[in-house]
Amino acid sequence: MSFRQNHLLGIETLAPDEIVTILDLADRYAELERGDNKHGDALKGLTQINMFFEASTRTQASFELAGKRLGADVMNMAMAASSLKKGETLIDTALTLNAMHPDLLVVRHPHSGAVNLLAEKVNCAVLNAGDGKHEHPTQALLDALTIRRAKGRLHRLNIAICGDIAHSRVARSNILLLGKMENRIRLIGPPTLMPAGVSEWGVEMYDDMQAGLAGCDVVMMLRLQKERMDGAFIPSEREYYHRFGLDAEKLSAAKDDAIVMHPGPMNRGVEIDGNIADDINRSVIQEQVEMGVAVRMAAMDLLAQNLRARRAEKGAQA
Amino acid sequence: MNILFKNARLIDPEAGTEDLGWLLVKDRMIAARGAGDTTQNAERVIDCAEACLAPGLVDIGVKIGEPGERHKESFRSAGAAAAAGGVTTIVTRADTTPPIDTPETLEFVRRRAQDASPVRILPMAALTKCREGREMTELGFLLDAGAVAFSDGDLVLRDSKVLSRCMVYARSLGALIVGHPQDPILSEGAAVTSGKFASLKGLPAVSPMAERMGLERDLALVEMTGVAYHADQISTAQSLPALRRAKEAGLNVTAGISIHHLTLNEFDVGDYRTFFKVKPPLRAEEDRVAMVEALREGLIDIICSMHTPQDEESKRLPYEAAASGAVGLETLLPAALRLHHGAGLSLADLFKALSLNPARRFNVPGGSLAEGAVADLILFDPNRPFVLDRFALHSKSKNTPFDGARLQGMVLASFVNGQCIYERNAS
Numbered sequence: 001m002s003f004r005q006n007h008l009l010g011i012e013t014l015a016p017d018e019i020v021t022i023l024d025l026a027d028r029y030a031e032l033e034r035g036d037n038k039h040g041d042a043l044k045g046l047t048q049i050n051m052f053f054e055a056s057t058r059t060q061a062s063f064e065l066a067g068k069r070l071g072a073d074v075m076n077m078a079m080a081a082s083s084l085k086k087g088e089t090l091i092d093t094a095l096t097l098n099a100m101h102p103d104l105l106v107v108r109h110p111h112s113g114a115v116n117l118l119a120e121k122v123n124c125a126v127l128n129a130g131d132g133k134h135e136h137p138t139q140a141l142l143d144a145l146t147i148r149r150a151k152g153r154l155h156r157l158n159i160a161i162c163g164d165i166a167h168s169r170v171a172r173s174n175i176l177l178l179g180k181m182e183n184r185i186r187l188i189g190p191p192t193l194m195p196a197g198v199s200e201w202g203v204e205m206y207d208d209m210q211a212g213l214a215g216c217d218v219v220m221m222l223r224l225q226k227e228r229m230d231g232a233f234i235p236s237e238r239e240y241y242h243r244f245g246l247d248a249e250k251l252s253a254a255k256d257d258a259i260v261m262h263p264g265p266m267n268r269g270v271e272i273d274g275n276i277a278d279d280i281n282r283s284v285i286q287e288q289v290e291m292g293v294a295v296r297m298a299a300m301d302l303l304a305q306n307l308r309a310r311r312a313e314k315g316a317q318a
Numbered sequence: 319m320n321i322l323f324k325n326a327r328l329i330d331p332e333a334g335t336e337d338l339g340w341l342l343v344k345d346r347m348i349a350a351r352g353a354g355d356t357t358q359n360a361e362r363v364i365d366c367a368e369a370c371l372a373p374g375l376v377d378i379g380v381k382i383g384e385p386g387e388r389h390k391e392s393f394r395s396a397g398a399a400a401a402a403g404g405v406t407t408i409v410t411r412a413d414t415t416p417p418i419d420t421p422e423t424l425e426f427v428r429r430r431a432q433d434a435s436p437v438r439i440l441p442m443a444a445l446t447k448c449r450e451g452r453e454m455t456e457l458g459f460l461l462d463a464g465a466v467a468f469s470d471g472d473l474v475l476r477d478s479k480v481l482s483r484c485m486v487y488a489r490s491l492g493a494l495i496v497g498h499p500q501d502p503i504l505s506e507g508a509a510v511t512s513g514k515f516a517s518l519k520g521l522p523a524v525s526p527m528a529e530r531m532g533l534e535r536d537l538a539l540v541e542m543t544g545v546a547y548h549a550d551q552i553s554t555a556q557s558l559p560a561l562r563r564a565k566e567a568g569l570n571v572t573a574g575i576s577i578h579h580l581t582l583n584e585f586d587v588g589d590y591r592t593f594f595k596v597k598p599p600l601r602a603e604e605d606r607v608a609m610v611e612a613l614r615e616g617l618i619d620i621i622c623s624m625h626t627p628q629d630e631e632s633k634r635l636p637y638e639a640a641a642s643g644a645v646g647l648e649t650l651l652p653a654a655l656r657l658h659h660g661a662g663l664s665l666a667d668l669f670k671a672l673s674l675n676p677a678r679r680f681n682v683p684g685g686s687l688a689e690g691a692v693a694d695l696i697l698f699d700p701n702r703p704f705v706l707d708r709f710a711l712h713s714k715s716k717n718t719p720f721d722g723a724r725l726q727g728m729v730l731a732s733f734v735n736g737q738c739i740y741e742r743n744a745s
Contacts, residue, residue, distance in 0.1 A: 012518075089631070089634070089635065090635065090636065091634050091635075109636065111636030111637070111638050111639055112519055112520035112521050112590070112636070112637065112638065113519065113520075113521070113589070113590030113636055113637045113638075114636035116589055116590055117590065117634075117635075117636055131520070132520050132521075132636075132638070133520030133521075134519060134520030134521075135520070166517075169520060172517075172518065172520060195516075195517035196512040196513055196514075196516065196517055196523065196525070197512070197513040197514030197515070197516070197517050198514075198517060200514040201514065201517075201518075
């Protein structure tokens, strides 16, 4: 099996064959999910803890469902309301949890790199469910799976990522993943929402939607991350919608069969026209949610296999 | 005790020479020196076996945790670290808790330092009360009590009117002001330098331009007031033209840089390694190279360690939440020798920036091998290689970015006032 990771901390450390391994398995789980018996037993006997230091509904529910469908014992900890408020450090929280012998730790944290730090201190598999403005690997994987199912391939596509790139961990993970799979990536957005040094990432940059969308196969919209902004980056939401919101007119610049994606939750009327979001011929937003569960099942399955192999090796040595 | 050093490579930053010769220490002073061999004798004769004898390092801007954070560094531990690192004079920062902003606190620091440390410790004092940037401290009293310069450290004075008044007042006293050139608003909350690396890692970043903006503001006020001004750390190429203009215009301006910005770059942060989080943040490699060149031509005058002890707790945090700063007293010399071995700087030029220039600029003893100068000396082997183990450091805090690094150059012995304060075991 070509999946060699102990943790899933980001796309940066994944090789293309590992990405394909995850997606292939996720495809099978997507079929399982559509059947009457949704249960697998890949995580049977294992304990999965979801630690969310940032509020989340969708991602947390997706991880919880994925774990439960594969037979894990799943526990949710809403850390935002918890010990951190009492002054406990991240490391202490990690050590406390570690003492409960979890097998899979799913972590979201507002600081970039916090999940890497945590992974050094625990002896279980850690999955990054989003750290600061750094990475959100399972989102990129589910986007990749959705694209592959809709387009029949995951290479040599023209893919536009639009909007608030600077504050988006989804954009970073997607740029890394789609770049590794050899696609042509365009970033479209106001220059205030472009990260510094982005011209060195091997992507094309546009600040005009129609020019950027011309001939695209895939249009990925990003949410305007108002909560991560520390000041005014755009003059107003209505000007933003006028220039960068996806509507039928701007979308017409893309290929006729271009698909529209959004990681959710959407700000309708800010970055995307509600009619486009609901257009079943163009929008794959609901499928993204569906693939989210499948990709997370696959990722946890693969990490659990490696975890069991590591433990067996250790047992054999002892 | 009289000491005769024989067979030593005498590193003389004033003359710019490094010749083989001898040097005699008598009554705490350098009494005589010469080339080749000598018939002089003394109570103790040290055959240096062609190791280097140089004026001890004068390190500007060292943070010691007293008062307030003795668990991070005390005068005793800092003194031991300095002695082992070849630093014979420390000029301390005022960013303690409480800050050194009254003659009484300054007096406490001087007394504690004298009791606990074998090396000279001379304090800077805060420029404004509580380092809040509103009212100037009692600059006159503090000067009388022994403050060698005035600085609010990395808290940039936002109010230019307050700063200009401080400068006018300081000028009348002949006092030196040390600034931290940085635009305080652009750099707020930043953990790394903006660019490809910062964006990939998703860390809050500051443009190198913020340093130039801070420097230009300070230099304009220096031109207006005529005060003596030292920029504590210049770290980006964008700052250099402004600095050059000011010097060419004859302003009383000098500039320093930390050894970390001369030997490391932003990529060293790697996977969120918080021991590499310093202030200002590490820069691009092009900037580092430009700084080495600026040092070579004398545009940058002083190399310091920016010794900032932090305990494990304040560093074992997510990168943006972790404390800034690195210890440097013991690694200053071996790290600086990378510039000798790697970038071809002569030892004499290196000691100009490490010893002579800071001693002159801050008007403190040391920095000279001339007859009649104080006998603050170090004996070192510039070539001996070793791998740094952070737990072997004398500092209480072990937050060095050079842990596990291969370094070259080792202090064999240190002398302050002609007294041996450190001697490396012959192992």
